[in-house]
Ligand SMILES: Nc1ncnc2c1ncn2[C@@H]1O[C@H](COP(=O)(O)OP(=O)(O)OP(=O)(O)O)[C@@H](O)[C@H]1O
């Protein structure tokens with residue numbers, strides 16, 4: 001798929017901007033702080049309902065405005081769709097598809113698919129487990145948009161279960177008497193039900209991603225691998241991929257952790273506490289890999305995501321935000337060659353020279369709020 005037109009109102013630094021887009025490569029070039037990343041961030045938002053830079057919507061709305069609009073025309077094969085998102089920080093966001101407002105924002109997921117490369121990706125390797133969970137869950141949702149519902153069910157159940165555990169912990173500390181915990185059993189089931197579904201999808205994804213990531217790393221940094229992706233569940237003894245099995249295993253782990261959970265007042269078992277161990281050779285990349293190796297690792301994970309989504313049908317838009325400036329000449333050329341054939345590739349760079357020669361296509365200059373074709 002590709003975006004044929006992007007239109008923003010009160011999004012980040014833009015009061016209004018209209019950007020017609022072609023398939024193939026488009027590069028946005030301009031000095032620092034002029035709004036290049038803001039443009040591609042909006043495209044990413046259509047695909048994930050989130051930003052790769054911030055965890056809430058508030059910074060996405062132009063200072064002084066109370067809502068932002070992101071609108072895009074999207075073409076997939078012969079099919080043309082118009083999607084519109086209205087961001088209302090602190091209130092519910094709204095969505096329209098082909099001008100119909102009988103949809104939730106979540107229904108937009110799957111129409112635009114992106115794989116976004118950005119300097120922030122280094123955190124995939126070096127950062128907290130939350131970064132890797134988000135990577136997995138965004139990709140799961142891109143593969144199967146209904147997982148957005150499962151993710152939000154899980155988050156809701158987790159929040160309610162934590163509230164219950166917290167008051168149990170307080171009652172225990174202050175009252176001496178333990179409260180009635182029979183409702184906790186019900187929350188265990190809900191948590192394990194949604195948790196098992198999420199877990200099954202993550203395990204399945206990692207199995208599919210592993211060979212692709214290994215191949216991509218070999219292309220970027222020949223002889224430097226192999227890579228191994230290992231899932232690290234918070235529940236011990238997770239075996240198999242089948243949802244029913246995983247449900248039973250989560251239930252058992254929750255039963256075992258219950259005493260400790262009540263003491264601590266928080267849910268200790270489940271996908272929200274899991275991690276993805278990224279190994280390079282025999283060692284974990286985090287804490288051991290060099291800066292350059294970590295970068296190659298992050299790029300390999302993104303390239304693998306791209307290969308996977310493409311192989312599964314709908315080709316995603318590739319977004320490369322400021323990545324070439326971070327790479328040495330060899331990796332820059334390799335990456336450029338690998339992404340060049342993409343159906344649509346959006347590149348940002350502060351100077352024209354940072355855009356590798358093989359990425360020929362449309363050029364826009366971005367300066368002082370104006371985006372102009374050059
Ligand atoms: N909500 C907002 N309201 C108004 N301006 C904003 C908002 N969010 C960000 N900006 C402005 O947008 C600019 C940053 O834009 P962006 O990150 O797209 O720059 P860039 O062109 O990618 O720069 P670089 O080359 O440094 O990556 C900053 O000047 C920032 O102040």
Ligand SMILES: [Mg+2]
Pocket residue numbers: 036037038321322348
């Ligand atoms: Mg930028």
